Amino acid sequence: MIGSFEVVVVGLGAIGSQTLAALASRGISAIGIDRYAPPHDRGSSHGRSRLIRFAYFEHPDYVPLVRRAMQLWSELERATGRSLFVRTGLLQSGPPDSPLIAGIEASAAMHGLEIERPDRRETEGRFPVVIPEGWPILFEQDAGYLLPELAIEAALSVARIHGATLLTDCPVRQAVRRGGGWRVTTDRGELQAERLVLTVGPWTGAWHALGPSPPTILRKHLFWYGCRDDRWLVRSAAPSFLFDTGSAYLYGMPNGDGSGVKIARHDGGVEVAPDDDDRRIGRDDEQRDADEFARRFLTGLSPAPIAHEICRYSMSPDGDFRLGDRDDGRVVWVSGLSGHGFKFATALGEQVAMRIETGAWHPSVRFLTARD
Numbered sequence: 001m002i003g004s005f006e007v008v009v010v011g012l013g014a015i016g017s018q019t020l021a022a023l024a025s026r027g028i029s030a031i032g033i034d035r036y037a038p039p040h041d042r043g044s045s046h047g048r049s050r051l052i053r054f055a056y057f058e059h060p061d062y063v064p065l066v067r068r069a070m071q072l073w074s075e076l077e078r079a080t081g082r083s084l085f086v087r088t089g090l091l092q093s094g095p096p097d098s099p100l101i102a103g104i105e106a107s108a109a110m111h112g113l114e115i116e117r118p119d120r121r122e123t124e125g126r127f128p129v130v131i132p133e134g135w136p137i138l139f140e141q142d143a144g145y146l147l148p149e150l151a152i153e154a155a156l157s158v159a160r161i162h163g164a165t166l167l168t169d170c171p172v173r174q175a176v177r178r179g180g181g182w183r184v185t186t187d188r189g190e191l192q193a194e195r196l197v198l199t200v201g202p203w204t205g206a207w208h209a210l211g212p213s214p215p216t217i218l219r220k221h222l223f224w225y226g227c228r229d230d231r232w233l234v235r236s237a238a239p240s241f242l243f244d245t246g247s248a249y250l251y252g253m254p255n256g257d258g259s260g261v262k263i264a265r266h267d268g269g270v271e272v273a274p275d276d277d278d279r280r281i282g283r284d285d286e287q288r289d290a291d292e293f294a295r296r297f298l299t300g301l302s303p304a305p306i307a308h309e310i311c312r313y314s315m316s317p318d319g320d321f322r323l324g325d326r327d328d329g330r331v332v333w334v335s336g337l338s339g340h341g342f343k344f345a346t347a348l349g350e351q352v353a354m355r356i357e358t359g360a361w362h363p364s365v366r367f368l369t370a371r372d
Contacts, residue, residue: 001190003165005031007356008184008193010172010207012038013045014148014342015334016199017155018349021076024162026353031165031193033172033186035203038156039149042277043201044312045342047222049145049253049262051240052343053090055138057103058319060110061367065347068364072346073146080154083147086234086256090143091127093135094244101136101244115140127239128231128299145240145253148342155349175210181330195356198333202274202312211326212333215314218269220339221281223290224260224307229300232261242266243297250293260306261298263290266339269313279310313339323351323368329359 009020012034020032036042052070056062070085077084094100108115116139120131123139131137156166167188174185181194198207205214232238238254252263268289270282281287287305294301316322316336321344325332332355334348341348351365361369 001192002167002186002188003031004192005029005165006193007031007195007197008033008182008191009197009199010175011198011200011203012152012156012166012168013043013199013201014152014345015337015348015352016197017152017159018345019197019199019334019352020164020349021155021158021162022349022353023356024159024164026357027162028353028356029163030159031167031191032156032159033167033170033184035169035171037168039152041309044314044337044339045148045152045201047148047262047309047311048257048259049086050148050342051090051143051145051242051251051253052085053140053143053242055104055108055111055113055115055140057100057107058340059103059367060107062344063107063111063113064364065344068350069344069347072350073151076151076154076158076346080157082150082154084151084154085144085146087142087144088234088238088240088254090140091123091129091239091241092138092140092243093131095246096134096136098136098244098246100242100249101138104138113140114142128229129241130297130299139239143240146343151345177330195329196331197352197356198331198335199352201314201335201337204314204333204335205274207333210331210333211324212322212335213316215316215336215338217272217274217276218313218315218339219272219276219278220264220269220311220313221286221290222262222264222309222311223287223305224262225294225304226260226302226306227255227300228302232300243293245293245297248289248293250289261301263294264311265289272312274312281308315339321348321368323348323361323365325355329356332356
């Protein structure tokens with residue numbers, strides 16, 4: 001027997017690592033388990049950089065949650081002495097009727113967020129970009145990107161410091177109700193826990209009998225382009241960016257670590273099985289969209305990528321996150337982060353810990369609970 005705990009957290013990616021840290025910091029006896037050794041590249045919590053933005057076009061209700069997440073990211077930086085956030089600002093543009101532009105404006109107006117609206121000439125003089133005539137331009141000064149692998153390492157270090165147990169490279173084979181809790185079988189033995197937290201990303205479907213609905217898993221491609229223009233360096237005040245091109249949503253980050261400028265498509269993707277590890281570019285449009293975007297909207301980049309990775313989006317039906325629980329909180333889950341959840345990881349981990357501690361979801365996340 002491995003031991004007995006108040007909570008077992010299954011899956012230690014973005015949300016699981018932060019949940020384990022939040023639980024342990026509250027003095028709750030917890031163990032975290034992952035089938036791989038986090039941070040790893042088999043799920044959704046990698047890729048060297050992840051946007052964090054505040055005028056949230058998806059829905060204004062996300063804004064208080066991302067503000068809280070940013071406070072907690074700053075606290076995690078102070079607690080660990082690690083730099084996890086790179087402030088670059090975020091340049092956003094699209095056709096005048098774009099839902100991206102309308103959503104940003106709605107969130108900014110509702111929550112009093114400061115958004116710059118530079119004109120085309122000013123923008124193209126300031127940044128190495130090309131904006132079509134007539135397109136609105138919005139610049140969010142306080143936005144930037146997080147370093148996902150370092151962030152997971154930081155959260156797990158906090159969890160360890162506060163007494164959490166970690167089991168990595170250790171698949172969970174079974175979780176069975178026993179009395180008032182759970183008996184969990186792993187490749188390294190069994191353990192007992194009063195509560196079960198599921199933050200398993202692409203593998204959520206394997207746990208649907210306990211409550212969470214299976215997400216659709218989409219394979220996404222991430223590309224890095226070489227820089228011929230030093231204005232793409234973070235130290236040169238290069239921006240992160242998010243564009244609605246009229247046919248696709250593409251985003252990216254400047255060159256902060258020497259790996260190049262990152263470009264990826266937020267929509268689209270190919271449905272795959274959770275364990276599918278095919279990293280090939282299987283369709284022409286998967287790289288073509290990024291190449292065309294770099295050629296049409298950006299300047300000073302290599303004509304083809306110099307590096308490539310894949311990521312898996314765990315998609316909910318509507319693109320909104322799913323927070324849920326069952327059996328009076330004996331099982332709690334977070335799923336369906338749909339490719340825009342990493343920035344919220346600190347806040348969502350805190351929310352799960354609060355749900356376990358208080359028995360209720362905080363009002364700020366009720367719009368994400370009981371949606372299925």
